[in-house]
Amino acid sequence: MTDTAQPPSLLHRLKPLLPWIVTLGLFAAGAWSLHHLLASVDLKQVMSVARATPWHVLALAVLATLASYAALIGYDWSALRYIEKDLPKPVIALGSFLGYAMGNTIGAGLITGGAVRYRIYSALGLTAQDIAAIATFASVSFGFGATIIGFGALAVHPYALGHLLPLAPGMVRGLSVVVVTLSVGLLFVIAVRGSQITVRSITLKAPAPRLMAAQFLFTALDLLLAAMTLYLLLPPSDLGFATFLAVYAAAVMAGVISHVPGGVGVLETVVVAALPASVPVADVAAGLLLYRVIYYLLPFGLSLVLMALTEARMASGKVMPVLAPVTRSVGALVPLAMSVMMLASGAFLMMSTLIPPTSELAEQLEVLTPLAVIEGGALLSSILGAAMLIIAHGLLRRVAGAWWLAMLALAAGIVASLANGLDVERAAFLGVALLILWPTKAEFFRTTRLTREAFSPRWAVVILGLMAALAATLFFAHKATPYANELWWQFAIDQSAPRALRAALVGMSVLGLSLLVFALRPGQMSHELPTLDEIEKVRAIVMSQPDPEANIALTGDKCLMFSDSGRSALMYRIRGRSWIALHEPFGDPSELSALAWAFQDAAYAANARPVFYSVGAERIPLWLEMGLALVKMGEEAVVPLRDFSLEGPARKKLRTAHNRALRDGLSFEVLTPPFAEDLMPELKAISDAWLKTKAGEEKGFSVGAFDPAVLSRAPIAVVRFDGRIVAFANLWLTEARQKASIDLMRHIDDAPSGLMEFLFTELLLHFADQGYAEFSLGNAPLSGLDARRGAALSTRLGALVYRHGRQFYNFEGLRAFKDKFSPDWQPIYVAVSPRANILAVATDVVALVSRARETNATSTTITSTDHSPA
Template identity: 40%
Template sequence: MQTMRTDASEEPGAASPGLVAWLSRHRRALLIVLALTVTLLGFEAVRSILVEVHLRDVRQALHRVDASRLAIALGLTIASYLALTLYDWFAVRTIGYALPWRTAALASFTSYTISHNLGLSLLTGGSARLRAYQAAGLDFADVARVTLIASGTFWGGVTAVTAVALLSIQHPLAVAGQLLPLGLLHGLGAVLGLAILLIFLLRTRGMASLRLGTVTLPLPRPRLMAGQIGIAALDLACASAALFVLVPNADPALIGSFFLAYVIAIVLALVTHVPGGIGVFEAAMLALVPIGRSDLFAALLLYRVIYYLLPLLAAGALLVAIEGRRLRHPIAAGLGIAHRIGQTLAPPLLALLVFGGGLVLLISGALPPAHGRMHPLHALLPLPFVEASHFAASLVGTALLLTAPAVQARLKSGFHAARLLLVAGAAFSLLKGVDYEEATVLLMVAGLLQYARPGFYRNAGIGAAPVARWWWAAALIALLLSAWAGFFAYKRVPYSEDLWWDFAWRGNAPRFLRATLGATMLLLGWAFWRLMSASPRIGGQQTLDTEVAARAMASISRADAMLAFTGDKDFLVSTSRDAFLMYRVQGRTWVVMGDPVGPEEAWSELIWEIRRRCDAARGRLCLFQVSAAMLPLVVELGLQPLKYGEEAVVDLHQGYDLKGGQFKSLRYSVKRATSEGLVFEVVPATQVSALLPALQRVSDAWLHDKPGAEKRFSLGRFDPDYLSRFDCAVLRLEGEIVAFANIWETPNREEISVDLMRHLPDTPYGAMDLLFVRLLQYGAAQGFARFNLGMAPLSGLKPGPLAPIWSRLGAAVYGHGERIYGFSGLRSFKQKFGPSWVPRYIGTTPGVSVPRALIDAAVLIGG
């Protein structure tokens, strides 16, 4: 009997594969659009709820919150964040790592402060946690498990707190104007409590793990699970209590319903991915809590400052202090995990602080000044000066939002611009209304930025910084928030066209309208300029998702895929997100580096897609240094294949030794180098950061004797972030490093290779021979199938009269261009190790564009 099978796509109501693929490909953009939409709905909901609330009522409520309540709220906030650090610490212990609490605490505290303030937790806090734990030695799969367990801890706490709150509530709960009866609420609480008991029962019956797709999630022991749920419940209790104590004259009898409303509001803010839950969290609390609207809204404003902004400032100061100490004292400070975490997370947090400074200026410009502060300005400054300062402060705030990505990218231009804007913003804050509080905050951020100045080492304009979509979304939400605050503050002022031209000392509403228009025009103008000045890299990603990289590299057979981490490439990702290709645009030439990375089934999709995009941009396509496996696709695309050279590959299946006559000179070199006192060592990636100053010294000395700029694109360059990803082979002489090479390894142990190879000019004879011999022996001992010694450009090209013109030209350069590059010398050096030679090719558009494409590729590689 023939078994019949019905695909899911054929079932009634099932989504079509094309729709699923489209949703998968655009899920980030859809998330951002969803966040923007929900933000607008949240602002509208808050506006409708506060329609009868006056700004003066909110200010009076703020004045009724005394210093003791603020101190208690601050203490509860500290307790909540301490509990948050235990989420990760328990999760790390669950997967079998013994990291100290301070390491997990630093990673979790910084990642939570980022995700709390920016939302989109998987893109912001998740990536921050990944970078922090990778600096501590965990791989991608381990970090994914830590994230899942920490999330499970949070949701376990949510379930526990919700169950207790529902069971203890004494009054019906009003939701969307409807009263939910006590019986229903108590029944839901009992169901949630039973769900927690069921999980405990499954664990005690031997269920040790959960499988989610390809990820195995270990379940902690019942005692540890109880501890995790208790910690999460404590976190939520402290966080909600920090808000409750800020409500003036709050009735303690409402604590149960207040906790329940808080949990519902937090869950809504999380699932909508709105940055900081702005609008959504406030709307839910105002709708669910039966407390005076003015008092509750005042408490929510203070809560934003205490629970969100102060921890962000503290995390930024902490990481900048760690990073600043590392930059100023690299030998003493570069040894610990904390310093590696500081190095990876300081730029995002500094960028977030700069962004926060811009948000402060925008909201301040939308609200009327504090009572009585305009009187000193009236006596000292003319009105046009105050008006101009108010308008300029809002423009500076918008400019800070747009400068933040350049700060994250460690651009010198971003540092100088942000520092100037922060100081200018502080000055304008004082001149527009003596707002010394926000001026102090801006100067503190400027001080942190100044302290981290050595970390801004990249030379490029602000416009060169990549701006992720969620940065644009966050900037737009910040502008919407400031506009909403202004319309709320001046909702009793009747609108008329004359307001735009009303200049008066008490003309706060006109100032708000002019400032909002200026900020909007600046944001739109910047977006228009970025759109019009963008290079023809249509649809490419400037950063490679860690998930895509992990999936694509799981089964690769070529180590040069590690070029994806050099930081100088754009990426095109397959629709299945398990393969990618790397490329860069130089002039009009789209240079693709090597074969696509990932399963060969995805190569055709990627190559044809890059061909279409290149054609849409009127560019030339150049596939650089591809393997013979790519030749059918090169021909299929209508490109002209040109042999570029050969690479040397050493078979390691039988180990590697120096027996036999062909290795006589190599044995002599190794023996002599060893007798000079050279010692070989492989340094794990987790320890490379501590060696960066010594490696920098060797690299600088090596580059000093080389003409031209440092090579890139097809080779790595000396970059601390790049080098710290890989193990490093070093040669020491009397304890000092005199030569090094970073090691590339494929996860499946198919191939091992090296990229950056540098040594001091006065290194003893035979040092590089010793380095490569030991690396070959190390690769064989580690079970690798082959060692790739790299390319010999133009090697193996035929010069005969029947050969193509490119082959004859390349052979001539190879034979007579030794002074330019050392072509034959490079092949001779690699030949000593007994390799096999494998051809590599270039595929480019045929005709007169070939020379231009080759020149562009040479310029790109030459730096």
């Protein structure tokens, strides 16, 4: 029977989107409130006020912003001191700045900023748990600091939020004093008693009082300087800075709680509502607009320039060796950053076509410019903006064609901007984006078509949100423009509103059609088990590459995904919402990264979670680039064979045991196909007898089962005693002849003493003599792994997998047994999404490993699911 998993219900498929839907709902609520607050505001007036802001005020706001981000570096510095880790100060500054610059702009700062730090700090040896502790420490510190500072300011100025809170000033002051007292008291108790808090698998101990004080200082500086940036840009009022600090702290906390990216709409609503009624709303809107540009977009732009310079230095080879891992990690951030930049460029280009001229020069140029140029520039800008939103998805997936299309779209956008009222500012913005994108070409290597994978549901939500924002911009910009008596498609030199409507129609039509095309495009993957022809096709790929573990693809119990060229493959099975790929892709080295990306894309498009199970350390940079987290599940014992022998004092015990086995009558032989007709029945009898002594039945997926059709195609090592076979192991080899391993290893119940040690010793001697470089003894669980209640999630995952996926069916003393051969212990991981439920993944893997035998419709192959060569 084949694996016929029931398709997930609609509610089950929509569940991962609920956080996005809630965030959009909160954003819509904030936008609706802001709409009412800005009902009397004219966009032209807002732009005029923004342009009239004195240069010295802008300069002071920029300096306050840079100082605030410098204070943010202190979060990471103190967090590293807290976990007792040390990194070079330039690396700390880089990781902190990029983390906050991208996290503040993209949103979900804890996740986005944490991912940035993971890529940079892990390059210098920090573990995922270390980086999670840094992010958690910084978040908790900010929470305590913002609470104490914000409520402290409210205690001093209880009237600050009088327009928003239905409470008397006295009650606001009393509640604020209580909150500050409780927060400070809790910190004092934690510091004195040395308490600790465990959040999931992360345990946070109380920091030292000096470190706690330093962190509070960094938080205070951060909030004070960020508030100062906005305070400088707002119009003068009788609201003192101390009172405004309470307003700002409340606005920031509201934005954080809402999870809206950057708190857009939420922060503005709180600030506008809290300011005195005597302050002109248009001036406040201008200040908030400049604040967004200076505090959010300017640092993000600087981070993009920094990445572009890093890519240029890497391309020229001018990178210090000691910083090479860090620069490669920065390169891993490029697709996300360039995708956001292209998304912002497209939205900016489209919105600019919806806004009428806001300066006298632009209005005069519009009158002097030929009508066809104006109309054509507006329509072209809208089309290009919509195209950029689509291209951004390809950049996120590292598609090479998307990079070329992005360059062309930005260049065309510059031309369209100049044609549309000689908009030099817009052209300059797009020109800077083009220069930033130019040196990053090496990061976009996937040859897949831009339209190959459907948009994920999350991306569709983002695009729909942008369309709503465009519609809001259109109506806000033209709410006072009379056009009821004009046909909206009628060209007119002095009617910017109909032109904006046409541009909006074109842009939204392109977006809507693109979403429809991508969403309705049929899937390219088949989840049927392979046919005999496909087995032979993958056999050629397995034999042509050096990793012997790829032989597990030949059992026929896993689905196969081939590269476009057919020179590479990936094996996987589906269980519930988990798409579980076994090991890394194998085949042509130049295609492996693209194949892994394609598998992840297909899983996400199906609203499933991609899992790369039992992968080594060699491709850790790839998993990090794909945004996956690594959970260590065990270690593989690999014996170097270049100098392996039984000579010397270090091999005395092994040599003695081997000589004793020879004297007792054991002999070793490697049999090669074709085999004698009576061999398989003899091995089957040994296998059946061996299984009777073990709990459970045949396993699969990552370990083979006794299948004559599979075993008859590869060499088999046998041990004889008095002329009869007492043990056997089928060998995994490839034509590269670099590394060898085994799959099944079975013996009779009354085997002679030292049989297993003799078998492995002979295998090592045999392949050393054949010129192989390595021999894998298989995997072993981490020492002390236990699925006890309260253990870390990763520990329970490893324990569950190894309990059901063991090949020797007994892990007691397994590591000690393999240590006799002096192997190199190499880590083995599971690569999963950081947001994935690890226990759910473990359950799916265990279910695949432990299920009953299944027969492939095209062969006698057994299916199952878990591989640990041992």
